[in-house]
Amino acid sequence: MPTIFDKDARDPSKINTIIELLFFAYRDFIADPDEILSALGFGRAHHRVLHFVDRKQGLTVAELLDLLGITKQSLARVLKQLVDGGYIEQREGPSDRRQRELYLTDMGALLIEDLRRPQSRRICEALASSGHGEDDAIRFLSSMIGPNAKHQIETLE
Amino acid sequence: MPTIFDKDARDPSKINTIIELLFFAYRDFIADPDEILSALGFGRAHHRVLHFVDRKQGLTVAELLDLLGITKQSLARVLKQLVDGGYIEQREGPSDRRQRELYLTDMGALLIEDLRRPQSRRICEALASSGHGEDDAIRFLSSMIGPNAKHQIETLE
DNA sequence: AAATTATGTCAATATGGCTGACATAATTTA
């Protein structure tokens, strides 16, 4: 019994349009911070690290690796640059001294704010001009992600 | 006079959630086709080329470069692999013989269909479980993209 | 005391971008 939500009820050409818009939207979405980053000699990888360290201050290297889905060798260079640049601080784990807890410095907090600003603006504009609310976007995007990522996000809270 | 659409009326933590969800959603969104592609020795770059050649059969190399926003040197390798593999066909421009019009072969059409299937499924699921329609997503995403990309999309039609 | 764990590091490799320089053929312009 087909409903309005039935997969077959969808217009394939509109779905294809959405696929294409996702490409352009995501590209433009990361282009803004990219400019700020490249002026500092950083890239997207640095942005993602700053985001997650801000999202959960004091997270460990292992947690960060899990969130990013990359290897420790890939993270190493990026993290070192952020630490050397004074954007991130590493502290010994309080209960397990092998762990390195990651914290944003004041400079790091300012930087992630700068990076977030154009992205927030873009999202707010899109919500306004499409007439949707924050929760609409959150509901849609939450359903786009797989169970794996869902679990990762839960561990952030 | 602030309205319900006023930027300052937005909840910054929800906007930050949307930023984060976009990261996870896009990552998962391209992970599905990535598996199919890597089995063929291809990558995301090949996917994008196939998408746009399908979107506008007979587009020229210059048009494709403009859409992708990369240099011809970057495109060269990817395009060559797709042509050599029998997924894309190049034909002399009918009015300007310097141009190379790009067309999908039957094999190329099958491949882009395969790549599109998991992405369509994911979008349909997200629309269904969030209670939105195709047009909601199209309106939101269209507002996310800049005027530059907007113009590019228009030239596709 | 031995095994495991968290982190870091070295080396080699792949992908997908980039710039600069140059080549060829076709078209347009003076």
Added chain:
DNA sequence: TAAATTATGTCAGCCATATTGACATAATTT
């Protein structure tokens, strides 16, 4: 017609970000 421009292709080298595999160190657990 000759010269300039354009569309495309190609060579060479560089960069950022990822990978795998191997190994080192210190701390914790068994």
